[in-house]
Amino acid sequence: MAFPQLIPSPSSSSLPHKPSLNPITLSLNPKSPTSLHQLNLAVLRHRCRKPNSTLRCSASSFSEKHHTNSPNSDDVVELPLFPLPLVLFPGAILPLQIFEFRYRIMMHTLLHTDLRFGVIYTDAVSGTAAVGCVGEVIKHERLVDDRFFLICKGQERFRVNSLVRTKPYLVAQVTWLEDRPSPSTDLDLDGLATEVETYMRDVIRLSNRLGGKPEKEVGDLKRNLFPTPFSFFVGSTFEGAPREQQALLELEDTAARLTREKETLKNTLNYLTAASAVKDVFPSSSSSS
Numbered sequence: 001m002a003f004p005q006l007i008p009s010p011s012s013s014s015l016p017h018k019p020s021l022n023p024i025t026l027s028l029n030p031k032s033p034t035s036l037h038q039l040n041l042a043v044l045r046h047r048c049r050k051p052n053s054t055l056r057c058s059a060s061s062f063s064e065k066h067h068t069n070s071p072n073s074d075d076v077v078e079l080p081l082f083p084l085p086l087v088l089f090p091g092a093i094l095p096l097q098i099f100e101f102r103y104r105i106m107m108h109t110l111l112h113t114d115l116r117f118g119v120i121y122t123d124a125v126s127g128t129a130a131v132g133c134v135g136e137v138i139k140h141e142r143l144v145d146d147r148f149f150l151i152c153k154g155q156e157r158f159r160v161n162s163l164v165r166t167k168p169y170l171v172a173q174v175t176w177l178e179d180r181p182s183p184s185t186d187l188d189l190d191g192l193a194t195e196v197e198t199y200m201r202d203v204i205r206l207s208n209r210l211g212g213k214p215e216k217e218v219g220d221l222k223r224n225l226f227p228t229p230f231s232f233f234v235g236s237t238f239e240g241a242p243r244e245q246q247a248l249l250e251l252e253d254t255a256a257r258l259t260r261e262k263e264t265l266k267n268t269l270n271y272l273t274a275a276s277a278v279k280d281v282f283p284s285s286s287s288s289s
Contacts, residue, residue, distance in 0.1 A: 006238060007267050074175070079158065080106050081132070081170035083122040087245035088133040088154045089232040094119070098148040102168040107148050110137065118158060118174065121246045130160050131177060131250045154232075157249060179228055182255045189227040192258045196234055197221045199265035206272040210279060231257040238264070 082103065088094050098107055110117060120132030135152035142148055158174040165171050182189070201218045208215055222230050235248040235257065244264070251257045 006241060006264065007271050076161065076173055076175055078164055078171055079116070079118045079134070079174045080110070081118045081120050081160075081172050082106070082135070083120050083128050083170065085121070085123050085242060086119075086239065087121045087235075087242050087249055088119040088135055088152075089236045089245075089249060090133060090154045090157060091229050091232055092154040092236045094135060094152045094154065096148075096150040096152060098150060104146055104148065106169045107140075107150075111140070116155070118160075118172070119152075119154075120160070121242055121249075123242070126243065129246050129250075131157060131246070132160070133157050133249065177252065179254050179257075180252050182253060184255070187255050189254060189258070192255060192262070193222060193227040193230050196230075196258050196262045196265065199262060199269055200234065200237075203265055203269050203272060206269065206276055210272065210275055227258065228254045231261065234258070234261045234265075 086094075098104055106117065115137040116134050118132045119135045120129055122128040134155040134157075136155050137150050138153050139151040140148055157177040159177050161173045161175060163170065163172050200221050204218050205215060221233075225233060231248075231254050235245055238245050238248070238261075248257050248260060251260070
């Protein structure tokens with residue numbers, strides 16, 4: 001299953017936390033494994049300058065359970081930070097390869113403490129974000145050359161208050177970020193989540209059709225997730241548009257996040273519908289393009 005186009009809706013500009021994001025052509029493949037992110041920051045910064053990045057995202061890699069025992073949002077703690085040109089969401093699984101010296105030092109420290117660090121989005125244009133997500137090491141392998149292979153799971157979101165130190169790696173004082181209850185008592189979050197799931201199903205179906213793949217029933221995308229973790233799961237599938245992802249991560253309202261995701265998926269579906277109609281009329285030209 002693939003989403004060949006993901007187009008942030010112009011209507012999302014009226015929503016809070018609007019990112020400065022140009023329309024991006026993406027390729028989402030919910031079935032493909034997420035590649036290891038090699039963490040030489042010079043290489044990563046070079047990668048994130050590419051305007052049209054190809055996305056591979058694994059729906060199966062998103063944990064059905066995310067951290068539910070969140071610390072108090074008023075707590076201020078110190079957290080080592082790992083700036084990356086990607087956005088980690090609560091509940092998502094992130095494989096990493098660590099080989100840069102300063103981050104190997106960080107890993108040696110984490111392996112003797114609580115195995116938690118902050119993943120925070122950075123790029124050459126917008127700099128380093130103020131909101132990130134804790135990555136907890138759930139599996140690791142240390143190689144003979146002192147590199148590490150890690151499997152990390154997204155936990156709580158956090159906001160950076162101040163930097164404690166910058167060498168050998170970043171450490172910051174952070175506070176925890178949680179969604180606030182929606183001000184509207186009439187809002188049906190479950191219904192909104194179901195709408196988002198429906199749009200995702202339609203996008204996957206049309207994507208498969210345009211890709212020449214056999215149409216088949218799309219499985220349960222919500223998998224009994226509550227609206228908030230489901231909104232994080234949906235955001236994790238927008239991986240090829242990291243600034244849009246960052247905007248979704250920073251929202252502190254589940255309804256606003258789902259609404260924004262619905263608009264993006266709706267806009268994408270409109271594009272795919274038009275592309276499908278063109279393919280039906282001009283099948284040879286569509287296949288050649």
